[in-house]
Amino acid sequence: MDNFIANNPTSLHFGKGVIETIGKTVKPFGSKVLLVYGKGSVKKSGLYDRIIAQLNEAGATIFEFDGIQPNPLVGDVDKAATIGRENKVDYILAVGGGSVIDSAKIISITIPVEHTAWDFYEYKAKPLTAVPLVAVLTLAATGTEMNPFAVLQNPVTGRKDGYGSPLCFPVHSFLDPEVTYTVPADYTAYGIADLIAHCFENYFGKGDCSLSDRFITAIIADAMEWGPKLMNNLHGYDERAAIMYDATMALNLMTSHGKSGGDWGVHGMGHILSLLHGVAHGASLSILFPAWMKLLNERAGKQIAKLGTDLFGNPDVDATIAKFEEFFTQIGSPVHLSQVGIGEDKFEEIIRLMIRNKAEGSNYKLSEADYRKIMEFAK
Numbered sequence: 001m002d003n004f005i006a007n008n009p010t011s012l013h014f015g016k017g018v019i020e021t022i023g024k025t026v027k028p029f030g031s032k033v034l035l036v037y038g039k040g041s042v043k044k045s046g047l048y049d050r051i052i053a054q055l056n057e058a059g060a061t062i063f064e065f066d067g068i069q070p071n072p073l074v075g076d077v078d079k080a081a082t083i084g085r086e087n088k089v090d091y092i093l094a095v096g097g098g099s100v101i102d103s104a105k106i107i108s109i110t111i112p113v114e115h116t117a118w119d120f121y122e123y124k125a126k127p128l129t130a131v132p133l134v135a136v137l138t139l140a141a142t143g144t145e146m147n148p149f150a151v152l153q154n155p156v157t158g159r160k161d162g163y164g165s166p167l168c169f170p171v172h173s174f175l176d177p178e179v180t181y182t183v184p185a186d187y188t189a190y191g192i193a194d195l196i197a198h199c200f201e202n203y204f205g206k207g208d209c210s211l212s213d214r215f216i217t218a219i220i221a222d223a224m225e226w227g228p229k230l231m232n233n234l235h236g237y238d239e240r241a242a243i244m245y246d247a248t249m250a251l252n253l254m255t256s257h258g259k260s261g262g263d264w265g266v267h268g269m270g271h272i273l274s275l276l277h278g279v280a281h282g283a284s285l286s287i288l289f290p291a292w293m294k295l296l297n298e299r300a301g302k303q304i305a306k307l308g309t310d311l312f313g314n315p316d317v318d319a320t321i322a323k324f325e326e327f328f329t330q331i332g333s334p335v336h337l338s339q340v341g342i343g344e345d346k347f348e349e350i351i352r353l354m355i356r357n358k359a360e361g362s363n364y365k366l367s368e369a370d371y372r373k374i375m376e377f378a379k
């Protein structure tokens with residue numbers, strides 16, 4: 001087992017009605033808030049009005065930045081940071097899914113500086129301080145609500161990259177499963193695929209820690225049990241709650257203790273599909289993970305067999321991969337590139353960008369020949 005420091009400073013407020021306690025939680029941060037949200041789901045669901053009521057109760061002066069898109073853009077982060085800086089906001093309240101919360105994390109470290117947000121991603125600058133961030137999660141998937149990571153897209157440099165800093169943990173995150181009732185079936189399924197993919201990335205990472213691996217298999221087993229139930233009952237509280245908790249635990253660092261980081265090659269490749277073809281994040285992963293496992297049969301066969309034994313009582317690698325494909329199909333997340341409109345004529349451009357952006361993974365490094373085989377398996 002590798003050495004590790006365990007630290008997670010985020011206070012998680014989980015359960016029915018937690019939204020109604022936001023006002024008293026944010027009050028100590030000050031009076032000026034930058035409210036960040038996406039393209040309108042929060043207004044449609046009525047959550048926006050409930051949040052405004054909480055902020056009014058706390059006596060807040062509200063500055064807003066809306067319109068954060070899925071696969072969020074660094075340009076929006078810079079614009080929002082300018083609003084926050086000019087108005088000297090005391091804290092940020094992010095209301096949305098991973099795209100909104102990730103954007104808010106980088107806004108929180110960009111407000112105190114004069115350079116652009118992308119300078120952090122190119123390691124030209126290091127954050128020294130952050131405006132406190134409070135998050136209200138509306139979609140269970142990424143784990144961003146309790147981790148220090150943020151993924152942004154930069155159309156100018158042609159990259160979608162992750163960035164992490166201990167300053168980027170939200171101070172508080174509010175998770176009311178009822179708020180996720182309005183997430184449509186497709187994004188609900190992509191969220192389940194994403195959380196399972198986070199388990200895979202850590203499982204196939206470097207190093208050995210049996211307890212972390214047991215946490216991982218427990219989370220996958222829980223998601224595979226509750227996922228189909230949720231897809232059959234999108235307004236089920238217990239179903240929404242189980243998947244929401246699974247998603248938080250799948251990427252809040254708990255599953256990587258004692259290991260020296262996950263692999264993240266499949267995420268790297270998935271980001272290329274999002275960048276070039278706007279594929280939803282979780283959908284890119286349900287397509288690429290089974291294909292990656294087929295390729296990795298020779299190199300990681302033992303690990304896949306162990307996963308198969310622990311989850312399905314069968315060490316057969318092909319059968320294990322088939323089970324995952326069946327599961328993703330059952331919940332409605334794609335397993336073929338053709339299902340998201342990506343034909344073979346697009347493969348060369350995708351592979352070129354995978355090479356350029358080094359979507360290679362840190363444990364099982366991928367080569368150009370590997371990308372070709374993965375695309376072939378995934379077509």
Ligand code: NZQ
Pocket residue numbers: 037038039040041042045068069070071072096097098099100102138139140141142143144147149150151179180181182183184187191194251267281282
């Ligand atoms: O923009 P609005 O109108 O809010 O609509 C969103 C968006 O269209 C909608 N939505 C969210 N909550 C809803 C809802 N619709 C109805 N009811 C609700 N309650 O769902 C759509 C997708 O939202 P998005 O935030 O993009 O989804 P997700 O949470 O899956 O986030 C994906 C982003 O997170 C990154 C991904 O790469 C992607 O950019 N990731 C972040 C990670 C992290 N910070 O640790 C790790 C992940 O691996 C991932 O890379």
Ligand code: ZN
Pocket residue numbers: 142194197198267281
């Ligand atoms: Zn992910």
